[in-house]
Amino acid sequence: GKLCDLTGWWENDLGSKMHVLKVDSEGNFSGEYHTAVSSTDKPIQPSPLVGSQHLDKDGQCTFGFTVNWKKFSDSTAVFVGQCFSGDNGNEVLQTSWLLREKVDSLPSDWKATRTGHNTFIRT
Numbered sequence: 001g002k003l004c005d006l007t008g009w010w011e012n013d014l015g016s017k018m019h020v021l022k023v024d025s026e027g028n029f030s031g032e033y034h035t036a037v038s039s040t041d042k043p044i045q046p047s048p049l050v051g052s053q054h055l056d057k058d059g060q061c062t063f064g065f066t067v068n069w070k071k072f073s074d075s076t077a078v079f080v081g082q083c084f085s086g087d088n089g090n091e092v093l094q095t096s097w098l099l100r101e102k103v104d105s106l107p108s109d110w111k112a113t114r115t116g117h118n119t120f121i122r123t
């Protein structure tokens with residue numbers, strides 16, 4: 001299928017949106033993550049993301065990106081995933097993520113990392 005270029009807007013099953021500005025010739029990209037879910041009472045604001053994708057000809061490339069939730073908290077999330085061409089030709093991103101929240105002390109380190117998985121489609 002067509003090369004899977006991540007440039008553009010994506011939405012996941014939580015309603016969170018990812019905007020990839022442009023992918024360079026090395027597969028590196030940057031953008032913004034607009035989460036739809038907040039565990040704080042702070043207003044939700046876009047957070048910067050940087051990542052890298054493969055540029056395989058089959059259009060089913062793997063990628064990874066990091067979100068620095070600088071406006072929200074001291075958390076950092078890393079996403080990894082793969083782009084698939086759905087049966088109707090639409091692209092689907094299957095992702096897993098690790099979220100690292102900042103904890104006050106080493107004894108709390110055990111509870112600082114959460115994981116999740118999300119599916120994104122183009123909006």
Ligand SMILES: CC(=O)N1C(=O)N[C@@H]2[C@H](CCCCC(=O)O)SC[C@@H]21
Pocket residue numbers: 012014016034035036037038039040069072073074075077099116118
């Ligand atoms: C407090 C804080 O940092 N965050 C918060 O309350 N919501 C965002 C992220 C929500 C999970 C990401 C999954 C998704 O939106 O698709 S975890 C870090 C950030």
